[in-house]
Amino acid sequence: MLCEERRSNSKKQQFGKDTAVQGTNDSSIVSKCSAAARGYFHDDFLKSFVMKTARRAPLINRGYYIRAKAVDHCLMEFLQRTQSCTRRQLLSLGAGFDTLYFQLKVGGELRGAVVFEVDFPDVAQRKAALINRDPALREILGTTESAASQHSPLVLSSADYRLVGVDLKALGGLESALKEAGLQTSTPTLLLSEVVLTYMDNTRSEALIQWASALFPSSVFVMYEQLHPHDPFGRVMQQHFLQLNSTLHALSRYPDKQAQRQRFLDRGWEECVCVDMNQFYFEFLSEEERSRLERLEPFDEYEEWHLKCSHYFILAASKGELTHQPLICPPCESPVPALVPALSSQLLPVSVVPLEPEGVGLCCTGLPGSGVGCTDLSESGLGCTGLAGFGLGCASLWPGSAVLVTGGAGRHGRGAQTRILIRDKAVWKCACPRGTELGGRMFHTVTPVPGQRCVVFGGRASPLRPATSVLSVSWDPTTPTDPKLSVSELNCSGTAPRPRWRHSATLLTFRGESYLFVFGGRSTEERALQDWHFLKLEENTWTQVPVGGAVPEPRHSHSACPYAGGLVIAGGLGGQNPLGSTVLLRPAQSGFHWHELKTEPPIIPRYSHTAHVIGDRLVLVGGVWIQADGVPGVAVINLTTGGSREYSIDTVAVPWPLMLHSHSSELLDGGREVLLIGGGGNCFSFGTHLNPRPVTLDLSPALD
Known part of the structure; x- marks a missing residue:
């Protein structure tokens, strides 16, 4: 009796997991429909399989776009390479409500090809019902045949389309059902699995891979799945699927591209090529197509886009005659080379x-003084206890003891509240001065300038609403434990820069006078700016100062730090590619001069990091890169010799995933320690992860 009860409970648990996995199909089809409606790809058939459409965020639209492009690339390559065959087959495993057959049929691509689709019986029955009730789909399908019996797994059948309802985990039933549906094992076959095998436990998915290699002597297995479970984004991704009761089983055993390749090579496949979606985007899509994508809708979540693409891959494993004609063949000179730090x-x-x-x-810590209010910021998602947000602006009011934190975005939108972190011996306290809101901007700069004040420049409310005002935030230097701030708008004369965000703003001195030097950034018209501007602070005048030398590449989300009377700029995102250059702006007799610093070894291109100069060393903290596995830690560059070294960050003392992009940082303790505030963002469709608390980073091992 106990054994029967255990078997019953096991069946109930498996049924619940299968139902959850089936639910991912319903969510996915709505997202695909959203992307198609915005012009990311053309698919008139998706709307026949959704009850109600919904507009997804641009980041999700892009994610489903790159998935569709990668799968479509493999399908078209297979059909082209087998066009001389009298018959070829497409076998879609876990097809869900995919519209593959209808797109290929209308496009005239199915000459001599038969499409087989397999999914859970309930999913297959639902899909068949939706097809049968749509006259347009029935007309494309043509004459259909009835199943041999009422209990047959063949749900829907026509001359070139077979819909089969069977559980993929039961290989014996799967093979017999496919043969009943007319599958020919000797025919060149493409097997397609889009985020399907990972929902099966590894023993079953490995058995299916082995089964397919043994059954089809001339075939290719195309798979789209996830990668890198252990970095911060990967941890958030895994947690999302756990909450959906749809565990990603393959991730722990096959965490990277090499492991995924070996997974197939060990099970009978002769060749296997695997690329992540960043590689696919840059290597397989034309510049024209990438530019088209950029124009579809306003977009500014590049960190999350590149992170999403680094955590998904497309794989093509082949055997037999198809081994000599790979579907994925990266060029020898890759635009996105795989680099090792x-x-x-x-x-x-x-x-x-x-x-x-x-x-x-809670926002206030009971600090004395009428200038400090106690406000609950939980509604904005930017409460002082967590200071959870991205795109914040920060500046030291008193080095090492008080930090101004402004703007940014949290879970519930942009934060207008200004906050001050104050160090009190072993702890930090947070104050929120009244009347110091900056208008809810993000990706702006806050630059300390002479006279106990900061200049706030740029930023945006949305990619279509850049900030246009220049603000001054001043404070009373006699009250470091009771900060009293005042905010005013600067009335600047001269030719102002076009509004921008994700730029840099640095304090420079020229001929004894102070200037704010603004470089690069993004605007509503330009993906990356190359211009620079000088604001003469004594007069609040935009003016010109002579600058010579080779102009640095256009960029945004870079870093800029004062150094040796000039400044040093590092990294950033160009038009679409992260940059690895380090550029010095050096004082010259008549002004300044650009000079590129060659680093050895070259630093891996990155953006959305922060930076500090300590002596003659430039320290880059965090960021996003797409040329290497893992996540950036800390890069240290000797500004005299150009020597560079990368350091990993030990996060064992931090209980949550630490995302070091779109964050802010300030030096503490004479440059031995860095205070990191905010960071994180939207993790594709997996939710938003924001670092809930500031952390300190010990630089001593890198500086000693």
Whole structure:
């Protein structure tokens, strides 16, 4: 009796998991429909399989676009390479409500080809019902045949389309059902699995891969799945599917591209090529197509886009005659080369900043003074206890003891509240001065300038609403434990820069006078700006200062730090590619002069990092790269010799995924330690992850 009960409970659990997996189909088809409606790809048939359409965020539209392009590339390559065959087959495993057959049929691509689709019986029955009730789909399908019996797994059948309802985990039933449906094992066959096998436990998915290689002597297996489970984005991704009761089983055993390749080579496949979606985007899509994508709708979530693409791959494993005609064949000179960081063996530890009070959402710590208010910021998602947000602007009011934090975006939109972090011995306290809102901007700059004030420049409310005002935030230097701020708008004369965000703004001195130097960024018209501007601070005048030398590439989300009377710019995102250049702006007799610093080894291109100069060393913290596995830690560049070294960050003391992009940072303790505030963002369709607390990063191992 106990064994029967256990078997019953096991069946119930498996049924619940299968139902959850089937639910991913319903969500996916709505997202595909959204992307098609916005022009990412053409598919008139998706709307026949959704009850109600919904407009998804641009990031999700892009994610389903790159998936569709990668799968379509493999399908078209297969059909082209087998066009001389009298018969070829497409076998879609876990097809769901995919419209593959109808697109190929209307496009005239199915000459001599038969499409077989397999999914759970309930899913197949639902799909057949939707097809049968749509006159347009029935007309494309043509004459249909009835199943041999009422209990046959063949749900719908025509001359070139077979819909089969069977559980993929039961290989014996799968093979017999496919043969009943007319599958010919000797025919050149493409097997397609789009995020299907990973929902099966590894023993079953491995058995299916082995089964397919043994059954089809001339075939190719195309698979689209996830990668990199252990970095911060991967941890958020895994948690999302766990909450849906749809565990990604393959991730832990096959965490990277090489492991995925070996997964197939060990099970009878002769060749296997695997590329992530960043590689596919840059290597297989034309510049014209990438430019078209950029024009479809306003978009500014590049970090999340590149992270999503680094966590998905397209794989093509082949055997037999198809081995000599690979569907995925990266060019020898890859635009996105796979680089390996020159990593030091030393780790840089981070620890969570102790804050008072510990209550979530509380803003004020009981600091004295009428200028400090106590406000609950939980509604904005930017409560002081967590300071959780991205695109923040930060600046030191008193180095090492008080940090101004402005703007940014949280879970519930942009934050207008200004906050001050104040160090009080072993803990930090947070104050929110009244009347110091900056209008809810993000990706702006806050630059300390002479006279106990900061200049706030640029930023945006949305990609179509850049900030146009230049603000001054001043404070009373005699009250470091009771900050009193005042905010005013600067009335600047001269020719102002076009509104921008994701730029840099640095304090420079020229002929004894102070200037704010603004470089690069994004605008509503330009993906990456190349211009620079000088704001003469004593007169609040935009003016010209002579600058010579080779102009740096257009970029945004780069870093800029004062250095040796000029500044140093590092990294950034160009038109679409991360940059690895380090550029110095050096004082010259009549003004300044650009000079590129060659680093050895070359630093891996990155953007959305922060940077600090400590002596003659430039320290880059975090960011996003797409040329290497893992996530950026800390790069240290010797500005005298050009020597560089990468350091990994030890996050064992941080209980949550630490995402170091779109964050802010300030030096502490004479440059031995860095305070990191905010960071994170929207993780594709997996939810939003924001670092809930500031952390400190110990630079000592990299500096000693």
